[in-house]
């Protein structure tokens with residue numbers, strides 16, 4: 145074999161703490177290495193051209209690139225090999241950046257370690273064989289999980305491009321958090337006026353199938369060919385017949401049901417439509433509060449429903465769909481602020497969350513847009529807003545910034561003045577973060593034009609005094625303690641990953657961070673892709689972001705789906721497991737351990753049971769290879785022999801092999 149080694153400086157990223165020319169020099173002595181050099185940027189065009197030229201000049205049939213993580217540039221170098229006429233899998237990468245230069249300061253030791261990593265890579269490469277990808281068909285349909293603004297945008301963009309979209313929404317209506325907002329910052333335009341038409345488009349689009357009150361139950365398959373099972377929860381109303389007239393909601397005698405859409409500001413009926421612009425506009429029963437379902441009594445809705453669509457016997461159903469790509473847009477949930485005892489922990493009715501306040505200001509909300517104190521229904525004249533409740537606070541394991549609370553607080557303070565001209569608003573803040581277009585100007589307007597008083601400091605406690613609440617905090621700019629008597633306190637509650645996000649991530653086989661937010665494939669270069677091919681992200685499921693960014697991500701995810709579907713055939717990754725039928729004894733331990741169900745049992749000509757890997761399903765994780773007691777199942781390019789060669793190269797560096 146004729147191996148070429150290329151050691152990258154990565155500017156000073158590697159070269160500052162690794163002697164790259166020495167590594168290249170040492171590599172020349174490794175078995176089968178016929179060419180070695182160092183290069184400033186191996187991934188740059190001149191860097192790739194140098195590799196191509198060396199492959200041709202030195203008749204190389206394998207290449208080691210010592211540079212950054214293969215996550216970053218393995219596809220780049222594979223393409224360079226192909227351009228030089230080599231099989232793309234005759235490449236090995238030694239990660240001397242993340243694994244060496246970025247973690248060690250001692251140049252001498254780093255150089256030794258980098259040399260050893262190159263030695264290991266070359267030893268493995270000697271046992272590589274050319275691999276060839278197979279082609280398979282693509283199902284050009286996409287599943288969008290979540291019907292908030294990000295999911296809606298992704299769905300509409302795909303549907304407008306002619307792609308069939310399956311949208312699954314957990315709630316009984318699409319719209320997400322944006323549907324609950326009164327106005328949006330910094331333009332203060334009506335939220336439902338800009339979201340409503342998009343929701344209607346989803347309902348009317350011939351290419352979109354909407355499953356509301358539904359959840360993804362199971363996902364199997366692979367990029368281009370996912371099999372999805374969707375659980376459609378029982379709503380106890382036949383949606384095919386329901387006309388959304390709302391009579392049931394009016395007549396239902398159980399009026400103490402928790403109103404999730406209105407954030408519990410006021411109770412609602414046990415049956416009903418979550419909000420007037422709901423899509424689909426269908427009634428559903430909250431079983432927990434339905435007297436018929438709980439006690440077998442009542443059934444008024446069934447008697448008065450003009451279309452006889454109430455069905456107390458209705459059960460969940462499962463529907464199966466085939467899709468080629470998936471967009472996760474599951475949004476966020478609000479942090480449970482009641483852990484803050486110093487803010488009353490939920491004991492004071494006049495301490496509300498920002499989203500509850502939003503519903504109180506909204507004309508379609510339970511107070512018809514009149515701001516009233518929950519305790520006595522009076523109009524508040526002094527409103528105190530507290531920012532960063534459950535954000536940037538290590539004490540509650542939420543050290544991250546929720547991104548948009550500064551802006552919606554400014555908006556709510558401005559709107560308070562509009563609703564109650566003789567009111568005063570105070571905002572306790574840590575920093576004002578307003579980096580978007582027109583955002584900083586808006587927070588200034590709140591202060592200068594609307595007289596909102598900003599106090600820089602944390603609130604240490606809230607306590608009742610008569611019929612007001614005293615908000616005690618620090619003014620760190622004045623260096624004093626301040627107390628403000630408030631009629632109403634609004635908490636700018638931070639956001640967290642949506643409930644069940646880690647569970648869904650496991651079904652999608654994507655990563656999630658400590659806080660349950662889904663992980664993108666690369667924080668800068670692949671912000672909407674995941675490490676699972678064919679699964680994309682949009683909106684706050686990936687981390688806090690405002691509406692414009694969520695919409696942008698929805699379109700970006702749709703663009704990725706359309707790029708994937710631009711091809712009629714996809715290529716499988718040949719770095720998968722293969723079974724040596726002569727060695728396989730048919731114990732099927734591999735079948736039981738494969739997390740993707742990629743190993744099936746077959747019969748050989750003599751009728752003996754054997755294992756066989758389904759090429760398109762295998763993800764190349766390698767779990768089966770360590771399970772097989774006979775070494776019959778091997779992962780291409782990670783065979784036992786290759787791993788032993790790596791270990792030998794590491795343990796016996798002075799040995800010639």
Ligand code: SF4
Pocket residue numbers: 381385386387388389390391392393426427448449450451452453454
């Ligand atoms: S009365 Fe019947 S048709 Fe009307 S909203 Fe209720 S369930 Fe639907």
Ligand code: SF4
Pocket residue numbers: 720721737738739740741742743757761762763764765766767768769779
């Ligand atoms: S490598 Fe083995 S365990 Fe992993 S997906 Fe493929 S067949 Fe399943």
